[in-house]
Amino acid sequence: MEVSSEKSPVKRNGYLKNNVPKEIKTVCLNWADNITAIDISNQNITYFDDNMSLPPKLETLNLSRNNMQTIPDILLDHRHLKELDISFNNIEFFDDTPEFCNTIERLNLANNSLRGPPCWVWSEAPANLHYLNLSNNFRITESFKNGYYEELLTYATQVRHIAISNCKLGLFINLLSTFPKAEFIEAGTTKSSFASNFIENVPGKGLEKCCDIERLCLSNTKLYNVMPNIDIYKKLREIDLSMNNIRDLPREFCNLEKLEICVLSDNNLLYLPESFDKLVELKFLYLAHNELCMLPDELKSLPKLQLLDLYNNNLYEIHNELWEIPALDVAQNYFDEPEDKKYLDSKIELRSHREFSDRTNGRKHEIIRSESEHSPDTSDDDLLDTVHSDDEDTKSQLAPSTSDEEDWDSAEYWEPHPTRRSGPAPSPWLHFIHQKMAEGNFCPMDLHTVPVIEQVRYEQMCNPKVKYFVEGQFDDITDDDS
Template structure:
């Protein structure tokens, strides 16, 4: 890295730019011809500059200037000499106000001043008639100059992470070509003001918290016929009232995640939208601020065949209607962390579905025709109650990722061997040992690929080769992640090992004559491990999980798995000396 006395940057035409110790571009004639001729780009980011360098006429051809991530407090007047400059990036500095006149940069198309602590802005920037992108995010702004309403060629405006309390007047009165507006992370900002532009395609108002205003009615006022995306994630309105309008808006993406919505509200929204392609009405985590839908609101979607993705995770969903088969072009469904105990067979008619996320539910089985989903690439069914897989799953020849972590499987599903394109697989925390799994592809490699972003998961029980009844917990599994399978096996080891192993009546230690009823040997108290399943979602908790399983079921399962020998037959006269 260059020192503070000499900073260099190599441009697209291999021209070398240097600064001397005072942050001035060198000025001698020979140096001009050698280094500055035809320079188009200059990158001076990440050099810890305290002051912006002084620019001279030698940089007349400069198109892009990047001064981001320094300690610059103000811009020099000499920057206005860069008459051909189109892209100016001064993010991540200490600029609180711009004291120079930027209007002389007549060809400027993009200006980014993010994360600077700006508190005020120049009044006459409306003369920058070629400016298309303006990024003012992460500053301390409370308003924009009214004169900016004349910036009629501006297409993108980002004022997120500031201190705005309402839509600025310049947006209500002008900026007629604005297509993308981002007002996210302006806490409690009232966004119900009318936007003047008729060309709005994207509107972001994410993470604004509890807004003391109603949902922006101007969106459904009939002014906008086509919008690409509306994003209100984690923004909660006091009321949501949609004006009566026979004209539906054509919207591609709608994000209402964690917005404290319920059935009636989402119905009023969806019936006013046509051609919706991506719908996110789920929650990241269920809480008092989250959405709540006991039933998938698919009946409210006007054109179900247009929908491609849907997210309704962690909303208390308990049922999925058979009418889901109407969404013939769905490619992704995320319904994890809900109350679902079954899926309708009609879901298997979604031939274009590529991603099915159903983890953290109460599913006891999968649809028998699951193999009909011929396009399926990702199947995430972790943390359910699955004890088997449908045989048709072997038809999923496009399946690449399958997660069956922490279920009730008692043996390795044979259908997995036929999945030739499988690249990631997790079978841990089921009722069998995974150490010696034989698959066409190394299971350890499949497991590694499935856990790249799930490093907090543990490994299943390990069976000791010297004693099939002895079960040890792996060192990489923490004490607070016991599965129900491990609890049952531990209980079996502690409580039944002594009485269920084969007796040896020829052993003198087993003779009844040596038993002293007045001085019996001490009997250690049984050690119980309460079988409790820890789920990522509170919806999956069941009080029955706190009860120990019936010993009859434990013994039957252990014998079925070959962990216990069958009971010995009773020999006639075996207990004749019991008197």
């Protein structure tokens, strides 16, 4: 007798669960009056029947992962709701003020189709609402026209934890200014999305109004600049600026003396501020996937540092004191990893904190470059020998190539022509050198009392170039009869 291999339907909460949930009739749902929490998530609910009722003492309701397109009236009329999770539905609007406006504490509207934020959160400013999740609502800015956005900016909410990543805020990033009491702002996420928020500077528009932040996540927001006024966040304990385009940090970043967790992975950092030892509370420092060529000596002086992630940088060495950190990863740099058990244990300890499935051990393959990326590898003597050489092929490599015979007498020959710049693009290290020169320090590793550029200017002032005036006959393009 053949035995069927098909699995029988699995019953869960009295409803059939066969990968796809069966739609239930809400009119059949009856609860005792003393129930305070209900979870009917992932039940393929599209609407609430008019004859359905909710327990009068209900405080927590989970309606996530259904197919609802509107907020049911029976829900708007409930007075005592404190927590509402209605994420992963198809809701477009939530503008009507609910009866639970004064009692709601946590509201999750993530992963819907909101075409505008719930305006009652701004206009009514619910006193008890401390958590609001609007993330992954790609169309939420569609209603920001005809003065509606400007009206929202006039309000100040009471929300202390706002999650608003992947909402395509872009030009509307100033909406964050309506959360002046926020302690935790999630405007970014490590998951890439076409709808990620574009935040060029931090603190930038909106964020400069949120001075009470303790946790700030701006991961994957195309961030370029960390501004010198970053130290307005006196209470900041955790910051995540990973997966952005940051090249350097201002020295004011080290004024965040309460900072405990600092995530700067997947950026273009070339160096760290020298006053890093001021971050006396720092415990976890993530610097993987950057372009660090050196580390400040002050880094070894951090008293509470427990984790240091230096994976995949351009370091040639680290300070001996850093080997004592309990969790450390220095793989994929330009020096050999130690093989002692103490370091291997510390690397295992670090990699257990996050997802590091794609990491490899060992030393990074070094790419040897010339001293100058704008000049050839040949020396001055080699060039001189080449000029005096009889080898026509060698000379032709240095001479400019022309397709036609030169005509020095033609006027066209002496007219300037645009030429394409040759050679490779400048490296990030040269960009760093140019930036340091603009700041007045020719060499970032030397602490000059007087910047070198000022010394050069002084020498030029004391010894100006001598100008020579030569009398002679020159070409005159004027008419002889004039």
